[in-house]
Amino acid sequence: MESNGADSLSVIAQARAALADRLIIPWWYHTALGLLLAGCVLVIGLGHTAVRIGGIVLLLVGCAALTEVYRRLTGVWVSGGHAGPPGRWVGAMGVVTLSAIVAAFGIVAWTGQRWPVWCLAGAVFAAIVVMGRRFAAALRAHLKAGA
Numbered sequence: 462m463e464s465n466g467a468d469s470l471s472v473i474a475q476a477r478a479a480l481a482d483r484l485i486i487p488w489w490y491h492t493a494l495g496l497l498l499a500g501c502v503l504v505i506g507l508g509h510t511a512v513r514i515g516g517i518v519l520l521l522v523g524c525a526a527l528t529e530v531y532r533r534l535t536g537v538w539v540s541g542g543h544a545g546p547p548g549r550w551v552g553a554m555g556v557v558t559l560s561a562i563v564a565a566f567g568i569v570a571w572t573g574q575r576w577p578v579w580c581l582a583g584a585v586f587a588a589i590v591v592m593g594r595r596f597a598a599a600l601r602a603h604l605k606a607g608a
Contacts, residue, residue, distance in 0.1 A: 484539060484601055490531060491593030497523040498558050499586040506565025506578035541600045550596035554589055561585045 497520050504516025532538045541547035561581040568577045
C-alpha cells in the first residue's frame with residue numbers, strides 16, 4: 462500500500478515539474494503588464510473622473526487579455542498569489558502599484574504638480590518588469606520543489 466502512495470507522490474512531483482517547465486513567460490508579458498499598471502497610475506493621478514473610470518476599465522480588459530493570451534500560448538494558467546515566495550512577489554507588485562497610485566493622486570491633489578506622476582508611472586513600469594520576472598522564477602522554483 463505504501464508503494465502506491467510513493468508512486469502517487471512521484472507522479473504528482475513529475476506533473477508539477479512538467480508544469481513548471483511550461484511556465485515560461487514571454488519577455489513581453491511583464492512589459493505589457495507594467496505598461497498597463499503605469500497607465501493606471503497616470504490616469505488616476507492626472508485624469509478626471511471619466512478618464513479614471515476608463516483607465517480602470519482598460520486595465521481590467523488588458524489584464525484579462527494578457528491572461529487569455531498566456532493561456533493560449535502555454536495551455537495553462539497558474540495563479541501565483543498563494544503563500545510562499547511567488548505570493549510575496551505578487552504582494553510586492555501590488556503594494557508598489559497601489560502606493561504609486563495613492564501617491565500620484567495625493568501629489569496632484571495637494572500640490573498641483575503633475576510631473577511627479579510621470580516619474581511614479583515610470584517607477585511602476587520598471588518595478589513590475591523586474592519583480593514580474595522574479596515572480597516567474599520563484600513560481601517555477603516553487604512548483605519544481607513541490608512546496
